[in-house]
Amino acid sequence: MFMLAYDPTTNPLNNNEWSFPLLEIIHISGFTLSIGTIAIVDFRLLGLAMKYVKPAQLLKEMAPWTLVGLVIMLISGPLIFSSDPLMYLYNESFRFKMGALLLAIIYNYTIHRMVASRDSSPGVAKVVGAISLLLWISVVAGGLFIAFY
Amino acid sequence: MSLLSFCQWLQSTDFFTAIRGSWYVYPIVMSTHLAGIALFGGMIVVTDLRLLGITMRKRPVADVIRQLRPLKWIGLAIIATCGILMFGSKAEEYYFNTFFRTKLVILTLLGVHALVFRNRVYRRAAEFDTTGRIPGQAKLAASLSLLLWTGMVIAGRGIGYIEPPIGIHAAIPGPYRSMAPPVRYSGAPAPAADGGGSATS
DSSP: OOOOSSOGGGSGGGSOTTHHHHHHHHHHHHHHHHHHHHHHHHHHHTTSSOTTSOHHHHHHHHHHHHHHHHHHHHHHHHHHHHTSHHHHHHOHHHHHHHHHHHHHHHHIIIIIHHHHHTTOOHHHHHHHHHHHHHHHHHHHHHHHHTTTO | OOHHHHHHHHHHSHHHHHHHHOTTHHHHHHHHHHHHHHHHHHHHHHHHHHHTTSSOTTSOHHHHHHHHHHHHHHHHHHHHHHHHHHHHHTHHHHHTOHHHHHHHHHHHHHHHHHHHHTTTTGGGHHHHHHHTOOOHHHHHHHHHHHHHHHHHHHHHHHHTTSOOOTTTTTTOOSOOOOSOOOOOOOOSSOOOTTSSOSOOO
């Protein structure tokens, strides 16, 4: 079982009416930026948007914004986690989300990047784009389900 | 019929009663709403940043706007449908919710934004590409768009933090789950986040 040498009741997040919702808003804005810019590349790979620009060029333009979003998300996320670590650790949805997030980040910077930065065949591009969208949808849905299950 | 009694009637219809009573439909609708924001919100941000001359500077403004427009509409349709489903299933609770009202006001302002700037900015983007200069009006439109959509996120998250007036659910049959409760320190293992009713795992 998990033990903590830290008392979350002393965490400012649990003693201030505004800090927790504010962090959530920052978290949502962060992932809208990161996932949103990844999704634009995905929709390009699927042939559904930005058809006149090569995926490699689009990826190059979007990557800095994706990174900014990821950094915001990966700072606000652990802070939210710190408000009640044991609750999150025991939460099935949270565990699912962490698994999906790890997969999604690794996938994004390996297979996704490789395929988007080369002239891959449309078939391969479509599969890679669709998997990316599914992974990120799983991360968001897993996050929302923390409040329910 | 007052607005309040309309809300009460709406949530009492069989369709919305079924959504409210289901343990999984409501969170799935919320997830779809949020995933829609994640997948399509970036397109609004990128369009606005392009108008501000911050990103995709080598791509024509008109091309960025035109290429992202259909997907933005699809995204908006998905997000709004989920929003209507969430509202309808708990219409009375939403009626009393200050953040929900704020969100509707911001949504109206976004409609005004579209009316004001559609012909002045978005349909004239090709001109900006020929002259190579983005006018102040376009930058104003982009900044206001970013501001208003951020407001939508803030008001949207705020909805879950307002407690409904006591006693308004007395007439609702079946299980009732309030809007996503904020996570509060509870100690482990986690109790059901809604305060009871769901199966313990």
